[in-house]
Amino acid sequence: MIKRDIFSKSWWKYLCIIFLTYTVIAGFLMPVPALEILHETIRNLYFHVCMWFSMMFILTVSLVYSLKYLNKPNEDYDIIASQSSYTGLMFGVLGLATGSLWARYTWGAWWTNDPKLNGAAIALLSYFAYVVLRNAMDDEQKRARISAVYNIFAYAMMMVFIMIYPRLKEVDSLHPGNGGNPGFNQYDLDSHMRLVFYPAVIGWLLLCSWIASINIRTERIKRHLANQ
């Protein structure tokens, strides 16, 4: 009953280890541009931003599998969708933690009333609600179908709030690239930082997929044992 798919291949896991080891070593040791206010905290770019990229990636995977489930009810799609969004939730919490730390040392507070922070908080709350909703139902097929519907709904609302709303000109934001602020890549993400940032993104995305794949495979085994 063990499925042989991309999850059980090991080459991409080695790749993940290599990229992340490089990220940690180079991220802390390579030179960074000396900027006002940011100073050395700019190194958090390799961690904080990657957490959000990973979260968006894995939640998009979850969305795709929810859509696939509604199109064709298959238990495995439900497992992938649910476990991916649990993993996304974990990366979201890490993104908030790293961001909060960064905000403390650059903006002066752990939490600010910033549209991106509000968006992140809403996204996490709605995915926690997804967990609650799933736990409220016992019947497997019903749970799969209804949570897929909610997942699609929550994802759409989250995208509006995280991606579109902070970009409005009227909205004040402290984040780079929002509310009329220049983005990082326009002026200070120099070639040294790109050398670390791009591998970091790939490394974290791979780690995220790895964690999700472990969750998915564990859940498959659990369901298999429960059905026996």
Place this chain on the structure above:
Amino acid sequence: MAIIQRELRHELRSRKAWLAIVLYTGSTVYISYLGLQGYTDTATHNAVFWLLIIFISMFATSGSFAGRDSEMFYIYTLVSPSRFILARLLYNGIFLLSVSLLAFICFQFFVGFGDTNQVLFLAALLLTVWGISSLLTMSFSIASKGGGGFTLMAIISFPLLVPLLITAQHLSEMAVAGSDTSGYGGYVTVLLALDGMIAALCYLLFPYLWRD
């Protein structure tokens, strides 16, 4: 159409339900009036008003769904899910709009916003309440299928309501106290987009909740 008519008749006939909602609206507004004694700035009034709108909407929507399971079964056999959800969205939208208009009038009477740009404020109210009603209709359908009732509905709908509410609050802040209203276009666009998106999602996703 027939469904809307039927719902309307049902609602009008049950005077108790109407009275309950009117009373709920009146008393929450009055409580906020008492609580707001001494707070003269309109921004606070505005924030409290939108909080009231959420709670009144939750109360009104859950009331219009409660105890209808046996009837629903009958409706299932008669109409298609997409027609049903369209009727439901229209009916709930109109219903919540009238309730929130009542809340607005009461709030103006007791608390007041100062020198308000009425047109802009009512536009914000209309767009937001329409979105809230569709969102709550969908959340309630999800929650009732999940067997969780009111608590589950609150948990799943609150985070989804926030985008609407924050935009509405920013927009209405422009309308109260005669502040600068030049930048309202962006917020109105966001509200319209949200309303459209929520309605489209309800229409597309509701049939999957229906099937049992």
